[in-house]
Amino acid sequence: MIASSRGPSLVSKENQESLEIYRDWGQVAGYLDGDGCVDFDSGKRVLHPKVLFTDNYLPMIEMLRLFLTSQGIRTWKSSYRLGAWRIGVAQADSVLRLGTKALPYCSKKRLEVKAVVDYLENRITGTEFVQVFNESVKVGNRTGKIRVVDIPYTRKEGQILSRKEHADYARRMGEANQILTDNQLEEIRVCYISGEATNGELAKKYSVNPATISRAVFGRNPRI
Numbered sequence: 001m002i003a004s005s006r007g008p009s010l011v012s013k014e015n016q017e018s019l020e021i022y023r024d025w026g027q028v029a030g031y032l033d034g035d036g037c038v039d040f041d042s043g044k045r046v047l048h049p050k051v052l053f054t055d056n057y058l059p060m061i062e063m064l065r066l067f068l069t070s071q072g073i074r075t076w077k078s079s080y081r082l083g084a085w086r087i088g089v090a091q092a093d094s095v096l097r098l099g100t101k102a103l104p105y106c107s108k109k110r111l112e113v114k115a116v117v118d119y120l121e122n123r124i125t126g127t128e129f130v131q132v133f134n135e136s137v138k139v140g141n142r143t144g145k146i147r148v149v150d151i152p153y154t155r156k157e158g159q160i161l162s163r164k165e166h167a168d169y170a171r172r173m174g175e176a177n178q179i180l181t182d183n184q185l186e187e188i189r190v191c192y193i194s195g196e197a198t199n200g201e202l203a204k205k206y207s208v209n210p211a212t213i214s215r216a217v218f219g220r221n222p223r224i
Contacts, residue, residue, distance in 0.1 A: 032102055125153055
């Protein structure tokens with residue numbers, strides 16, 4: 001039987017064997033053009049492309065998943081949502097491999113798939129990537145709203161910026177945690193216990209992280 005996130009399917013082994021198994025990327029591209037969806041999640045500096053496939057017939061979804069898996073592509077387990085079964089590909093290397101293999105055979109979603117490949121291979125910026133999707137909405141190839149995203153970096157550039165920002169934030173918090181005076185620690189305890197300010201408000205006021213406020217209030221040395 002075919003497994004899913006909702007348990008085994010009621011499709012027998014004999015019926016599974018009678019289904020048409022996906023054998024080439026032309027079939028996958030045809031499915032993608034029809035019942036597939038190319039989409040993305042947006043971070044501060046980096047976009048995260050993903051590909052979804054839906055169908056109300058679970059065995060069809062499972063045959064597709066088996067083919068993708070055989071090609072070294074990681075997928076989600078099949079799940080049931082809003083009246084249809086679906087699988088998705090979201091891990092960057094797998095999305096790139098799927099896009100690269102399917103692109104030569106795509107028609108309706110060709111420009112979207114090409115944008116995914118170009119972005120993941122650092123040939124276009126996040127802003128240029130989203131412009132392709134917005135254009136698909138304008139011409140009627142895609143439903144949904146126009147999305148405004150300001151990410152004028154390639155994926156690699158955005159990743160570098162994100163790592164630098166995280167490192168800078170950690171450094172600033174480390175430095176700030178070392179400079180609270182005894183008077184400030186007392187002020188923090190009084191304000192928090194009296195209800196005058198919340199943990200978050202105090203953290204913002206003294207330019208420290210909330211964990212430092214908690215340590216100050218509950219008696220642990222925040223400078224350790």
